[in-house]
Amino acid sequence: MVLTLLPFAFYIEGISVSTSELVFRTGSLSILLQSVLFITTASFLAFMLGTSEYLLVYHTSGLTLSIAGVFKEIVILTISTTWWDEESLMPVNIIGMVVCLSGITTHTGVKIWNANREEREVNLDSDKDNAEVLKRFITDEEQESEDSDVLYDTSKL
Numbered sequence: 001m002v003l004t005l006l007p008f009a010f011y012i013e014g015i016s017v018s019t020s021e022l023v024f025r026t027g028s029l030s031i032l033l034q035s036v037l038f039i040t041t042a043s044f045l046a047f048m049l050g051t052s053e054y055l056l057v058y059h060t061s062g063l064t065l066s067i068a069g070v071f072k073e074i075v076i077l078t079i080s081t082t083w084w085d086e087e088s089l090m091p092v093n094i095i096g097m098v099v100c101l102s103g104i105t106t107h108t109g110v111k112i113w114n115a116n117r118e119e120r121e122v123n124l125d126s127d128k129d130n131a132e133v134l135k136r137f138i139t140d141e142e143q144e145s146e147d148s149d150v151l152y153d154t155s156k157l
Contacts, residue, residue, distance in 0.1 A: 067104055074100055 026032050057065050074097050081089050089097075 063107075067107060070100055071104055 026035070053065060056068065077089070077093075077097070081087065
């Protein structure tokens with residue numbers, strides 16, 4: 001509700017009131033615009049995160065979302081300890097990360113293997129269907145070639 005009324009307040013009250021220290025606690029227009037830009041960017045990123053999570057669950061499963069979350073946490077921990085080195089990882093933490101990554105890799109490999117197996121089964125079924133159609137076509141063609149000497153067949157009437 002505030003977002004819909006805020007543009008009207010800027011238009012009616014003017015920039016001088018909206019940049020006063022009584023409203024947004026800043027006296028500078030540049031600081032106000034920078035804050036609005038940060039809030040807008042964070043809102044857009046949060047919206048895109050929610051949208052991507054919805055699409056991920058829609059096309060795969062909740063388990064995939066969970067695994068993606070664990071992978072994200074491992075990446076964040078690795079980056080934070082590598083770049084900022086505020087806290088170093090203990091050997092037990094590193095072993096836990098390796099176990100998580102091996103579980104993620106195993107799950108992904110099994111899903112890919114099952115998908116490839118199902119695709120092969122579908123291809124075999126379609127090959128069988130194609131073979132049956134080809135057999136019917138060949139037998140129909142042979143019958144037509146046998147009947148090609150006859151101009152008009154009255155036995156089928």
